[in-house]
Amino acid sequence: MKLGSIPGGGAIWNTIKKEKDNMAVIPTNNKKLIAWVDEIVKLCRPKDVHWCDGSKKEYDDLCSQAVRNGNFVKLNEKKRPGCFLVCSHASDVARVEDRTYICSRKQEDAGPTNNWADPDEMKAKLRGYFKGSMEGRTLYVIPFSMGPLGSPVAKIGIEITDSVYVVVNMCIMTRVGQKVLDALGENGAFIPCLHSVGAPLKPGEKDVPWPCVPDPKNKYIVHFPDEGAIWSFGSGYGGNALLGKKCLALRIATSLAKKEGWMAEHMLILSLTSPEGKKYYICAAFPSACGKTNLAMMQPTLPGWTLKCLGDDIAWIRIGDDGRLYAVNPEYGFFGVVPGTSDESNPNAVKTIQSNTIFTNVALKPDGDVWWEDMGVPAPDKAIDWTGREWTPDCGRKAAHPNSRFTAPAGQCPVIDPDWENPKGVPISAFLFGGRRPSTIPLANEAFSWEHGVFMGSTGGSETTFANLSQAGVLRRDPFAMLPFCGYHMGDYLSHWISMASRTDRNKLPKIFFVNWFRKDTTGKWLWPGYGENSRVLKWICERVEGTGKAVKTAIGYLPEKDALDLKGLDVSRTDLDNLLSVDVEGWKRELADIEQFYSTFGDKLPDALKKELEGLKGRLEQN
Numbered sequence: 001m002k003l004g005s006i007p008g009g010g011a012i013w014n015t016i017k018k019e020k021d022n023m024a025v026i027p028t029n030n031k032k033l034i035a036w037v038d039e040i041v042k043l044c045r046p047k048d049v050h051w052c053d054g055s056k057k058e059y060d061d062l063c064s065q066a067v068r069n070g071n072f073v074k075l076n077e078k079k080r081p082g083c084f085l086v087c088s089h090a091s092d093v094a095r096v097e098d099r100t101y102i103c104s105r106k107q108e109d110a111g112p113t114n115n116w117a118d119p120d121e122m123k124a125k126l127r128g129y130f131k132g133s134m135e136g137r138t139l140y141v142i143p144f145s146m147g148p149l150g151s152p153v154a155k156i157g158i159e160i161t162d163s164v165y166v167v168v169n170m171c172i173m174t175r176v177g178q179k180v181l182d183a184l185g186e187n188g189a190f191i192p193c194l195h196s197v198g199a200p201l202k203p204g205e206k207d208v209p210w211p212c213v214p215d216p217k218n219k220y221i222v223h224f225p226d227e228g229a230i231w232s233f234g235s236g237y238g239g240n241a242l243l244g245k246k247c248l249a250l251r252i253a254t255s256l257a258k259k260e261g262w263m264a265e266h267m268l269i270l271s272l273t274s275p276e277g278k279k280y281y282i283c284a285a286f287p288s289a290c291g292k293t294n295l296a297m298m299q300p301t302l303p304g305w306t307l308k309c310l311g312d313d314i315a316w317i318r319i320g321d322d323g324r325l326y327a328v329n330p331e332y333g334f335f336g337v338v339p340g341t342s343d344e345s346n347p348n349a350v351k352t353i354q355s356n357t358i359f360t361n362v363a364l365k366p367d368g369d370v371w372w373e374d375m376g377v378p379a380p381d382k383a384i385d386w387t388g389r390e391w392t393p394d395c396g397r398k399a400a401h402p403n404s405r406f407t408a409p410a411g412q413c414p415v416i417d418p419d420w421e422n423p424k425g426v427p428i429s430a431f432l433f434g435g436r437r438p439s440t441i442p443l444a445n446e447a448f449s450w451e452h453g454v455f456m457g458s459t460g461g462s463e464t465t466f467a468n469l470s471q472a473g474v475l476r477r478d479p480f481a482m483l484p485f486c487g488y489h490m491g492d493y494l495s496h497w498i499s500m501a502s503r504t505d506r507n508k509l510p511k512i513f514f515v516n517w518f519r520k521d522t523t524g525k526w527l528w529p530g531y532g533e534n535s536r537v538l539k540w541i542c543e544r545v546e547g548t549g550k551a552v553k554t555a556i557g558y559l560p561e562k563d564a565l566d567l568k569g570l571d572v573s574r575t576d577l578d579n580l581l582s583v584d585v586e587g588w589k590r591e592l593a594d595i596e597q598f599y600s601t602f603g604d605k606l607p608d609a610l611k612k613e614l615e616g617l618k619g620r621l622e623q624n
């Protein structure tokens with residue numbers, strides 16, 4: 001039913017009856033929610049309103065509708081059952097960090113690494129953008145839970161969007177539907193997440209395949225941490241639009257976590273079981289493009305060791321009744337980078353995305369299946385690339401966008417851990433930090449203490465690699481891989497990490513390690529094979545947790561003794577191993593200077609404990 005045809009206009013929408021069963025359309029009695037939806041309907045003026053029930057039928061109907069409208073392509077049912085391809089507008093292909101804001105009341109609370117604007121001014125401006133922005137479109141209300149429903153750690157969000165793509169992706173990435181409204185009840189609190197692609201349709205106007213605001217200056221991804229709200233305008237892509245993920249489960253959650261004494265982290269969660277049957281849970285944070293999803297689902301090459309996946313991107317971590325830290329993956333699916341996903345790099349992801357998956361910005365083959373670079377299968381003779389143009393292997397363009405994505409249900413991963421939906425979470429034995437560091441940083445390094453580990457996490461980052469290694473790479477520091485995702489001052493975030501040691505028995509805290517799979521020699525050759533062979537390092541980490549792994553105390557931390565890694569069946573030369581496991585004193589002195597410079601970003605907010613760690617490292621290196 002068209003809103004405009006209803007006497008009284010916007011607010012009256014809530015009296016619309018379902019045509020068939022004559023039930024009230026509003027499936028909740030939560031007054032705040034009803035009032036909020038009412039307010040947004042008046043502001044955005046959609047042609048109708050749809051409350052998502054999260055059913056399979058609803059998902060299928062929306063996908064079919066998107067195929068009819070030309071937004072989605074249904075893939076060959078025999079090759080990729082239940083899969084669709086969606087190609088975005090060329091201006092809308094990734095998260096837009098420079099258009100992402102933390103609008104805290106006080107500017108200093110956003111800190112030097114976030115964009116800030118006054119919340120009232122930002123709201124006034126965005127109201128202008130949202131006014132009438134959904135004309136000619138349906139407004140979808142998506143009730144979703146981050147974390148297993150009913151878990152004490154779960155948070156309920158309500159996303160309002162005018163994008164069918166967002167609805168179906170949210171259905172994969174989060175727990176959606178009536179069950180969430182039931183859990184919310186009459187008075188429950190929720191995080192309002194408002195999203196519009198910003199492309200109203202005039203009467204009779206034909207829709208485009210990917211509606212959005214093409215001008216990057218008019219895209220806004222805005223967080224209001226003091227009230228816990230998200231407003232996103234102009235983009236339909238990934239973390240800009242699926243507001244449960246980076247916006248809620250990281251930026252808003254970090255600020256809640258700080259207030260409530262827990263941690264929201266950009267971390268994968270995996271379990272590793274030894275041949276003796278002992279199970280260890282590990283959380284790991286790496287900046288983008290370090291193979292986080294590959295590690296999360298890795299197939300160990302070491303006989304007898306089993307790895308299972310609990311999550312590939314986000315961990316919510318709390319102190320359990322026994323004083324240990326417990327991690328929960330708040331998500332329900334994977335939103336992974338496609339190019340490079342192959343049987344060699346990630347066989348379990350390849351199986352996960354065989355069915356019921358939405359592909360965004362990959363190439364379409366004539367047989368109705370998809371293709372991407374480094375898929376591990378030969379390129380087709382011709383295809384339609386992600387921009388919709390004819391593509392041949394010699395055309396000089398990539399067939400898939402480098403940030404093309406799969407959205408797939410986590411439950412489809414062949415190595416999903418049986419406890420991945422455990423509402424209490426799983427007890428963490430070790431934290432891993434890392435980055436792409438062709439030089440200086442050893443393969444594995446264990447922190448001396450919690451504070452030293454926080455120091456390690458705060459110095460994480462990746463170096464861009466050059467063909468000519470005489471040129472220094474450009475290092476982008478990304479503390480805890482959280483630079484784009486921390487919803488408050490990064491200096492306060494570092495203090496929050498330090499404070500965890502005083503919130504519980506520090507002996508119960510996970511051990512902290514820094515790993516580097518990306519070390520190269522002076523000729524540019526990789527020193528470590530990576531992928532499944534990383535299980536050898538994980539084994540040593542488990543042994544360190546047990547107190548059995550052999551390590552040597554150095555200026556920078558505990559490094560594996562040369563014979564401590566299980567290298568059976570692996571061809572690594574003694575020289576390469578020496579390079580991987582020794583302290584490059586001169587390199588570390590340069591590293592120190594760079595860390596000092598980076599730390600100056602945080603001014604007075606840099607915790608004393610980290611200044612002490614920096615001084616300690618300096619002193620130890622001088623003795624070398």
Ligand code: OXD
Binds near residue numbers: 095239288313
């Ligand atoms: C992601 C990211 O997409 O970290 O997960 O950029």
Ligand code: MN
Binds near residue numbers: 266313
């Ligand atoms: Mn991520």
